[in-house]
Amino acid sequence: MALIQITEPHQWQRVVGIDLGTTHSLVATVGKDGKPHLLRDETGQALLPSAVYYGNEVAVGYDALAHANKYPTHIITSAKRLMGRSMEDLKPHADLFPYNLIADHGMVKIETAVKNVSPIQVSADILRTLVNRAQKELGGDIEGAVITVPAYFDETQRQSTRQAAEMAHIRVMRLLNEPTAAALAYHLEQSEDGLVAIYDMGGGTFDISILRLSQGVFEVVATGGDTTMGGDDMDRAIARWVLEHSNQSTDISLVARQQLLTEIRTAKENLSRDKKATIKIAHDTWVLDQETYHHLIEHIAERSINIIAQVLHDAKIQAQDLDQMVMVGGASRTPYLQHVVTEWLGRPPLTNIDPECAVALGAALQAHQLGGNEKEGHLLLDVTPLSLGVELMGELVEVIIPRNTPIPVSMKKRFTTFRDGQQALKIHIVQGERDKVSDCRSLAHFELRNIPPMAAGKAQIEICFTIDADGLLSVSAEETLSGQQANISVQVTHGLSDNAVMDMINDSVLCAGEDLIKRQIAEAQTEAKQLIHSLHSALVEDGDTFLEAHEKDELTVAIHTLEKVIQSSDAQEIKAHIARVNDLSTPFAHRRMDQAVRNALVGNNV
Amino acid sequence: MSIQVTASARQQIIDQLKKRGAGEGIRIAIKTAGCSGLAYKMEFVDAPKNEDHIFEQEGVKVFIDPKSLIYISGTEVDFIQEGLNEGFVFRNPNTTAECGCGESFFVN
Numbered sequence: 001m002a003l004i005q006i007t008e009p010h011q012w013q014r015v016v017g018i019d020l021g022t023t024h025s026l027v028a029t030v031g032k033d034g035k036p037h038l039l040r041d042e043t044g045q046a047l048l049p050s051a052v053y054y055g056n057e058v059a060v061g062y063d064a065l066a067h068a069n070k071y072p073t074h075i076i077t078s079a080k081r082l083m084g085r086s087m088e089d090l091k092p093h094a095d096l097f098p099y100n101l102i103a104d105h106g107m108v109k110i111e112t113a114v115k116n117v118s119p120i121q122v123s124a125d126i127l128r129t130l131v132n133r134a135q136k137e138l139g140g141d142i143e144g145a146v147i148t149v150p151a152y153f154d155e156t157q158r159q160s161t162r163q164a165a166e167m168a169h170i171r172v173m174r175l176l177n178e179p180t181a182a183a184l185a186y187h188l189e190q191s192e193d194g195l196v197a198i199y200d201m202g203g204g205t206f207d208i209s210i211l212r213l214s215q216g217v218f219e220v221v222a223t224g225g226d227t228t229m230g231g232d233d234m235d236r237a238i239a240r241w242v243l244e245h246s247n248q249s250t251d252i253s254l255v256a257r258q259q260l261l262t263e264i265r266t267a268k269e270n271l272s273r274d275k276k277a278t279i280k281i282a283h284d285t286w287v288l289d290q291e292t293y294h295h296l297i298e299h300i301a302e303r304s305i306n307i308i309a310q311v312l313h314d315a316k317i318q319a320q321d322l323d324q325m326v327m328v329g330g331a332s333r334t335p336y337l338q339h340v341v342t343e344w345l346g347r348p349p350l351t352n353i354d355p356e357c358a359v360a361l362g363a364a365l366q367a368h369q370l371g372g373n374e375k376e377g378h379l380l381l382d383v384t385p386l387s388l389g390v391e392l393m394g395e396l397v398e399v400i401i402p403r404n405t406p407i408p409v410s411m412k413k414r415f416t417t418f419r420d421g422q423q424a425l426k427i428h429i430v431q432g433e434r435d436k437v438s439d440c441r442s443l444a445h446f447e448l449r450n451i452p453p454m455a456a457g458k459a460q461i462e463i464c465f466t467i468d469a470d471g472l473l474s475v476s477a478e479e480t481l482s483g484q485q486a487n488i489s490v491q492v493t494h495g496l497s498d499n500a501v502m503d504m505i506n507d508s509v510l511c512a513g514e515d516l517i518k519r520q521i522a523e524a525q526t527e528a529k530q531l532i533h534s535l536h537s538a539l540v541e542d543g544d545t546f547l548e549a550h551e552k553d554e555l556t557v558a559i560h561t562l563e564k565v566i567q568s569s570d571a572q573e574i575k576a577h578i579a580r581v582n583d584l585s586t587p588f589a590h591r592r593m594d595q596a597v598r599n600a601l602v603g604n605n606v
Numbered sequence: 607m608s609i610q611v612t613a614s615a616r617q618q619i620i621d622q623l624k625k626r627g628a629g630e631g632i633r634i635a636i637k638t639a640g641c642s643g644l645a646y647k648m649e650f651v652d653a654p655k656n657e658d659h660i661f662e663q664e665g666v667k668v669f670i671d672p673k674s675l676i677y678i679s680g681t682e683v684d685f686i687q688e689g690l691n692e693g694f695v696f697r698n699p700n701t702t703a704e705c706g707c708g709e710s711f712f713v714n
């Protein structure tokens with residue numbers, strides 16, 4: 001029985017929830033009344049533009065935007081899109097960022113007139129500003145924060161977000177998926193059991209999550225989305241329209257591009273109420289009416305609906321099975337988007353909490369609970385967006401943690417050595433849904449060394465994948481007979497390229513048949529190689545002792561034929577030859593075995 | 607609806623409150639923790655809550671919130687020494703099972 005000590009009563013913890021958004025960021029906390037509220041700056045603003053100015057001083061938010069007209073190239077916006085990404089990932093969109101990017105150790109840096117900054121640094125400056133605001137408002141140091149990330153953020157992107165928080169000296173209590181935070185904001189854990197879809201159209205990301213509620217506990221059953229679609233794309237669609245209707249070439253200066261985006265954002269807000277809005281640049285004026293505006297953003301609305309349909313299909317859920325749908329994210333305020341979703345769903349989605357704030361409020365509730373300010377918590381389950389596994393012989397993927405597994409999770413599988421006396425094992429960690437390694441994404445390599453020499457197949461290597469509550473992966477390998485260990489925390493060199501996650505999932509379905517054939521061939525090839533290898537060494541050792549000359553010849557010929565057909569792309573043919581070699585070598589194996597048993601018995605008598 | 611505090615537990619609570627120099631008494635509560643199920647919690651009380659049930663025994667006040675009371679009513683609180691360790695133990699008639707580490711328990 002456990003011995004219990006008297007402890008000090010729980011102190012109220014100053015903890016916050018942070019929505020680190022692409023275009024805007026927010027910070028919220030839960031008050032003594034148990035209700036979450038946004039924390040505002042001195043001027044009463046809750047929204048902090050995710051913009052940082054690097055000049056003689058560093059300015060964040062509206063203070064950064066104040067420099068927009070004078071020093072547009074010193075201001076970094078939408079840095080979240082660059083988090084954990086490489087130059088290669090971003091190439092198709094590089095011209096759309098109103099600043100220059102340079103490659104830096106597999107990631108990117110942003111060129112400003114003063115210095116080159118990493119997206120992590122930019123995020124850290126935004127986080128620091130939000131936490132300073134919270135400290136002023138709450139009258140003391142912030143003990144921890146829950147920071148939200150898109151459900152689709154991969155390992156690198158989550159790691160980068162965590163690094164940004166560390167840089168800003170913030171204790172991260174948890175990285176929380178944005179749609180999950182949105183569900184918490186609506187207290188959906190208290191509603192009746194059922195399925196809920198969270199539609200989150202932010203500035204730069206679109207996420208859709210399907211949550212299953214069961215007795216106050218909810219689990220994310222499926223996630224999908226597009227890491228590069230959001231309100232920014234609406235701005236760009238309008239920008240293109242403006243440029244097409246102007247005499248200027250599309251190759252306008254960075255200054256003009258910044259000014260244009262500012263004008264467009266105002267026009268967009270006006271179009272939520274008015275039939276028309278005007279956009280003014282220098283001496284030119286354009287009038288954008290609602291109909292044209294809707295036409296310009298139609299493809300974004302449609303794509304979002306397509307993604308929902310796909311995620312539902314993936315999770316084997318019918319649209320009519322959804323009990324509730326929630327729209328969050330700044331761009332979800334767009335009346336046209338709400339209209340399109342209502343049409344598709346057949347009834348209006350939940351939008352009564354300001355879509356812009358819902359994620360931050362949900363994060364605050366989660367921080368409140370993790371900080372122990374709330375007595376009873378609800379269990380929060382997130383899932384892995386893609387399967388994680390290791391490479392096997394023959395370039396095949398062995399999945400260790402399947403896609404959509406609730407996290408945190410730890411799973412193990414046993415492996416062994418391929419060759420006699422093999423002393424090291426290279427472990428290649430991959431992420432994706434395909435059977436062949438080359439079709440998946442490589443996350444990391446590491447080696448398990450100093451395995452004592454043993455016969456092939458004797459070593460017992462346990463590979464354990466652990467994903468913590470933040471979705472960060474660590475992998476360990478242990479040879480259990482000798483106790484040799486090796487491990488790695490995955491810090492990937494670059495992120496997934498645009499839409500790659502969706503594409504990878506789609507490919508796995510489209511290519512399932514092709515993958516099966518590839519897998520069968522690779523498996524047969526591996527089996528054949530292993531058989532040939534073991535027979536070669538056995539024949540050299542005792543071929544003449546246990547085999548008649550004609551038996552040995554016959555077996556050698558069969559092995560030789562197998563060696564030839566091994567490169568064939570017909571798995572059946574390879575298998576047929578393996579069977580033939582197996583048949584011919586069975587008596588040889590028996591005789592060797594008998595001898596080994598006799599030797600063992602003799603040894604015992606002595 | 608009651609709770610028993612043994613003489614040794616009572617003396618220990620009095621000593622600890624004296625050492626701390628402040629406090630109305632102690633709170634006994636249950637929390638969801640341990641390997642699984644529920645676990646006990648004891649803490650000093652500076653500000654009692656309105657809904658608390660108060661059990662007073664020979665100068666020691668024990669505060670229990672109504673929700674926790676359902677699970678621990680009838681429990682005897684004792685203070686024991688086990689080898690080099692000492693601490694409070696709960697003998698709870700409502701318990702139907704305990705987890706291996708002994709930290710958490712189940713009730714029906």
